[in-house]
Amino acid sequence: MKLPDHGRHDLAPDLEQPDVLVIGGGVAGLFAAYHLRLAGAAVTVVERGPVGGPQSCSSGNTGFVGTQGAAPLAEPGVLTQGLRWLGDKESPFYIKPRLDGGLVRWLWHFSRACNDRDFAAGFAVLLEMKQRSLEILRAVCARGDLAPTLVSDGMVVAFKSPEAFAKACRAVPRAVAGGVPLRILDAAALRALEPDAEFDIRGALFNADGAYLRVPEFIVGFAAELERMGVRICAGTEVTGFQLAGRRIQRVRTTMGECRPGETVIAAGSWSTACARQLDVGLLLQPAKGYAVTVSAPPGAPRLPVLLSEGKVAVVPLGGRLRLGGTLELTGMDPEISQRRVSGMLRTVGAYLPGLGDLTTIDTWSGLRPCSPDSLPFIGRAEPYQNLLIATGHGYIGMGLAPAGGRLVAQIAAGEKPDLDPAPFAVGRFSGRARRQAGRRNLPGPRQPAAAGPAWIAPSGHGGSAGR
Numbered sequence: 230m231k232l233p234d235h236g237r238h239d240l241a242p243d244l245e246q247p248d249v250l251v252i253g254g255g256v257a258g259l260f261a262a263y264h265l266r267l268a269g270a271a272v273t274v275v276e277r278g279p280v281g282g283p284q285s286c287s288s289g290n291t292g293f294v295g296t297q298g299a300a301p302l303a304e305p306g307v308l309t310q311g312l313r314w315l316g317d318k319e320s321p322f323y324i325k326p327r328l329d330g331g332l333v334r335w336l337w338h339f340s341r342a343c344n345d346r347d348f349a350a351g352f353a354v355l356l357e358m359k360q361r362s363l364e365i366l367r368a369v370c371a372r373g374d375l376a377p378t379l380v381s382d383g384m385v386v387a388f389k390s391p392e393a394f395a396k397a398c399r400a401v402p403r404a405v406a407g408g409v410p411l412r413i414l415d416a417a418a419l420r421a422l423e424p425d426a427e428f429d430i431r432g433a434l435f436n437a438d439g440a441y442l443r444v445p446e447f448i449v450g451f452a453a454e455l456e457r458m459g460v461r462i463c464a465g466t467e468v469t470g471f472q473l474a475g476r477r478i479q480r481v482r483t484t485m486g487e488c489r490p491g492e493t494v495i496a497a498g499s500w501s502t503a504c505a506r507q508l509d510v511g512l513l514l515q516p517a518k519g520y521a522v523t524v525s526a527p528p529g530a531p532r533l534p535v536l537l538s539e540g541k542v543a544v545v546p547l548g549g550r551l552r553l554g555g556t557l558e559l560t561g562m563d564p565e566i567s568q569r570r571v572s573g574m575l576r577t578v579g580a581y582l583p584g585l586g587d588l589t590t591i592d593t594w595s596g597l598r599p600c601s602p603d604s605l606p607f608i609g610r611a612e613p614y615q616n617l618l619i620a621t622g623h624g625y626i627g628m629g630l631a632p633a634g635g636r637l638v639a640q641i642a643a644g645e646k647p648d649l650d651p652a653p654f655a656v657g658r659f660s661g662r663a664r665r666q667a668g669r670r671n672l673p674g675p676r677q678p679a680a681a682g683p684a685w686i687a688p689s690g691h692g693g694s695a696g697r
C-alpha cells in the first residue's frame with residue numbers, strides 16, 4: 230500500500246499503515262483479524278503481552294464452544310440466587326461492594342434484563358451465534374496444526390439436585406427444537422460414556438454438539454495461521470493513545486511508535502472500556518473474574534468435558550491434566566486469586582465426582598471476562614467515529630461467540646450485508662450518554678454512511694470462502 234509522504238517519518242516501521250488495526254490479540258481480536266484478512270484487508274494486530282499469554286482471558290479458560298451455555302446470565306430468578314451467594318465466601322458468585330457508578334449502571338441494566346422476554350430473546354441470539362461459530366471453528370480446525378486443539382466428542386451436564394435436573398429435563402424438548410442436540414442420560418448411558426468416573430449426582434444430560442478448544446494452544450496456533458495468511462501480529466505492543474481528525478481516528482499511538490490505520494477495531498477484552506474512554510466512547514462492561522485450576526488428572530477422571538450445573542464449575546480433560554473453571558466475581562480489574570473461592574470450586578468438584586480424591590494442583594489462573602449487562606457482545610461502529618469498530622463484551626462464552634463475532638466485524642467494516650442481525654450488538658444500546666458527552670465536549674457529530682466500500686483485495690490462497 231502506498232503511503233502519503235507527509236508524516237510518514239514517525240510511523241513505526243512494524244505497524245505502518247494497515248487497512249485495519251486490531252487492538253487486542255485475544256480470541257475476539259484474532260477472529261476479527263481472520264475475517265478481515267479473508268475479506269482482503271491488510272490487517273495488523275497489536276497485543277500488549279505475548280499472544281496466548283496469561284494476561285489474556287482467552288489463554289487459560291476451559292474453552293467450551295458449541296451449543297451449550299447460550300443462556301444469558303441475566304435470567305429470571307438469578308438475582309435472588311445471587312443475593313443468597315453474596316454472604317458465602319466459597320460461593321461461585323461475588324460482588325465487591327464499592328462506590329462505582331459504572332458498576333451501579335451495569336447492575337441496573339442487568340436487573341432490567343432479568344425477565345422472561347429478554348432472556349428468551351438473548352438466548353436465541355446467542356445460540357445462533359454459537360452455532361455459526363462452531364461451524365467456523367470446525368472449518369478452521371479441520372486440518373493441520375489446529376486440528377488437535379478442537380475436541381468435539383460431546384459433553385455431559387451433571388445435576389446434583391432433583392429440582393434442577395427435573396427443570397433441565399423439562400427444557401430438553403424446547404432445546405432440541407431450537408437446535409441443541411441434548412438427550413437425557415440414564416445411569417447406564419452415563420456409565421457407557423464415562424466408565425471410569427464415579428458421579429454422585431441426580432441426573433445428567435448429554436449434548437452431542439459439546440466441544441472445547443484447548444487453550445492456550447489454539448490461540449497460539451491460530452495466531453501463527455493468521456501470520457501465514459499475511460496478518461501482521463505485533464506482540465508486546467500496547468496502544469497508548471489516539472489522534473483525531475474530524476470524525477476519523479487519524480493516528481494510533483503505541484509503545485512501538487505510531488500508525489495510521491484506515492479502520493481501528495477495539496477488541497481489548499476487559500481493557501476495552503479504558504481504551505474506548507480515551508475516545509469518549511462509553512462501553513457498559515464489567516470485568517467478571519473467573520479462575521481456572523489445572524490439576525493432574527487422577528485415575529477416574531472423566532473422559533468428556535463435564536459441566537457441574539448448579540456448582541457452576543466446568544471440568545475439561547487435557548491429556549494428563551484436568552482443567553477446572555469457575556466463579557464469577559465483579560471485583561473490578563483486580564486479578565488477585567481468592568484461595569477461599571478456589572477451595573469452594575475444588576469442594577464442588579469433589580461433591581459431584583467423589584472418586585477423584587485429593588487433587589494435585591499444577592496451576593491456578595485468573596481471567597477477566599468482559600461482560601455486558603445483557604450477555605450480548607458489543608459489535609459494530611462506535612459513534613461518532615467513521616473508522617472505529619468495537620468487538621468486545623463476549624463475557625463468559627467468548628471462545629464460543631468470537632468466531633461469528635469476528636465475521637460480523639468484517640462484514641460491517643466492508644459495508645456488506647451482515648449474515649447476523651447486528652442490532653442486538655449495537656455499541657450504544659444502553660444509552661445515548663456517549664453521544665451526549667460527545668456533544669458537550671464538542672466532538673464531531675454522528676457518523677454518515679461511507680460513500681463507498683473499502684478497496685480491499687483478497688490475499689492469494691485465501692479467496693474468502695474458508696470458514697464461512
Ligand SMILES: Cc1cc2nc3c(=O)[nH]c(=O)nc-3n(C[C@H](O)[C@H](O)[C@H](O)COP(=O)(O)OP(=O)(O)OC[C@H]3O[C@@H](n4cnc5c(N)ncnc54)[C@H](O)[C@@H]3O)c2cc1C
Pocket residue numbers: 252253254255256257258275276277278284285286287288289290291292293294466467468469496497498499500501504518519520521543554555595596597598599620621622623624625626627628629630
Ligand atoms: C475461568 C474462565 C473460564 C472461561 N471458560 C470459557 C469457556 O469455557 N467457553 C467460552 O466460550 N468462554 C469462556 N470464558 C470466557 C472467555 O475466556 C472470554 O470471553 C474471552 O477470552 C474474551 O476474549 P477477548 O479477546 O475479548 O479478551 P482477552 O482474551 O482478554 O483479550 C484482550 C487482549 O487485549 C490486550 N490489550 C488490552 N489493552 C490493550 C492495549 N491498550 N493495547 C494492546 N493490547 C491490549 C490484552 O493484553 C488481551 O490479551 C472463560 C473465562 C474465564 C475467566
